[in-house]
Amino acid sequence: MTDPDRRAVVTGMGAVCATGHDVPAFLAALRDGAVGIAPIDTIPTEKLSVPIAAAIRGLDIGQHIPDRRQRVLDRAAQLALIAGVQAMAQSGLEAPQLTDGAVILAATSGQETLDAAYAQLHAGGRVHPLTVPRVMANAPASTLSQEFGLRGPCFAVASACASASHAIGLAAQMIRAGMVEVAVTGGADASVTVGFLKGWEGLRVLSADACRPFSHNRSGLVIGEGAGILVLESAGHARRRGATVIAEIAGFGMTADAGDLTAPSAEGAGRAMAAALADAGCAPAEIGYVNAHGTGTWLNDRTEVEALRQVFGAHLDRLPVSSTKSMIGHCMTAGGALELIATVMALRDGVLPPTMGFAEPDPDCAIDCVPNAARTADVAAAMSNAFAFGGLNAVLVARRWEG
C-alpha cells in the first residue's frame, strides 16, 4: 500500500460473550483463563444429548435495550446492538462522521426466533408476526445502521463460521480502497437454542464435557454465543479527529477448499494464511502470535497445525498459537470478531490468551498452544484464523499500532 493514511485501523471494540459482557471484562477473563463453558441453564435441556455450551448468563438485556426495541430483534441482533454501542462509545465517533459509514457484519439467522416459531406452530399456536424481521440474516447489520445513522454500504456476509472474519476483512479492504472512511464490522450469534444444538449433535462433533483444543484427549467443539463489534476507519480519518488507534488490520486472505463440505483442508487453510501475510507485506517470521480457529475437534486441530507448519516452517517452533474457543466456545458466525479482539489484546497489551483444558500433548499438534495460563509477550504482528463449513477460509493479520 502506498498511502499510509489509507491503512485500516481499529478505533473501537465491543464484546459480549460467556466470559464477559464488555471488552474489559472479556479481556480480563482471557488473562485469567476463565472458562465460560457450563451446563446449559438458559434453555430447556430435556431434548439435548449434549447439554453444555458457552452461553451468556446474567445479562439483563432490558438494561441495554428498551422493551419496544427488543421485541423486533432476535437475541443475535440484541447482542450486536449491545456490543455495537460499546464499540461506538470507545471510538468517540459522532453522528456527522458516520453518515457515509459502512456496516458489514456476519450474516446470522435468528435461531431463537426460528425455534420459537416452529414450537408455536407445532403446538397449534400462532407464529409471531415479527418473525421475518427477526430472522433475516442482515438484521444485526441493519440494527446497527439504524442505531448509529450509518447510511453507506450495509450488508451481511454469509460464510458460516468464517463470516465475521470475512466481514472484517471486507470492511478493511473497503477502507484501504478508499470506498469508505468508517466501517462498523464484526458479528453476533445467538445459537444456544434447542433446534440448533440438535442439528449440531447430528454432526457428531460436539464435546460432552469441555473444549480442549490441541490436547490429545480433545473431544470436540462446544457451541458458544456472543457478539464482537469493531469500529474500523482509515488511519487518516482517525488521525485528523485525534482518535486513539488500537491496532491496524494489515492483511486479509481468503480461500476456498473446493473439496469436502465439512472436513477441513490444510492446503486451503494454508493458502489463506499465506495470502493474508502477503497482503500485509509481512514475513512469516514477523508473526508473534496466532489465534487459531482451534475448534477442539480431532480433525480441525491437526489439520490447522499441518497448515501452520506449511506456512511458518521452523518459525512455528517459536510461535505461540492458542485457541480462545476453549474459554468462550465456538461462537459460530461471530467467532472471528471475538477472536480478533483477543488477538488485539496480544498486540496492544502484550498478553497471550491461553488454550485452557490442555492435558495431553498430541504429536500431530506439536505447537506451543500457551497451555492453561496466559503469558506476556512482545507481539508486533499477529494472525487470526477462521475456517468454515463449506470449505471457506478467512485469515486476518493485525499489527500493533506504532503510528
Added chain:
Amino acid sequence: MDAHATGPGGVPADAAGRTAVILDIVAKETGVDRALLQPEARIEALEIPSLDMVQAIFELETRFDIQLPVIAEHGAAEFETVSDLVQHVLRTIERTAPGAA
C-alpha cells in the same frame, strides 16, 4: 348496558368497552399517547412505525381471539384513520367471536 360488562374470554360485551380495549392495546404497542388516538386521527400522521402496527394487530387478534382479515385493496395504508382500525376490529369481533352480543 354497563360498559364494563364482559362476555366470554373477558371481552367487553359492548362496542364502547371493546373500543376502549382496542385503543389501550394500540397505545401500549405503538407507544402513541392514548389521548392522540382520536377516531379521525390519521395513522400516517401519528408516525407509527409499520412493525409497531403489525405488533398491535397481533395483540388485538390475541386479545379478542380473532383473525383480522387483511384489507389488501388498501395497499400499504390498510387503515387510514384510527376509526378505520377500530371499526375493522369491531366488525371482525361481531362476525367471529363466540357469543358476541
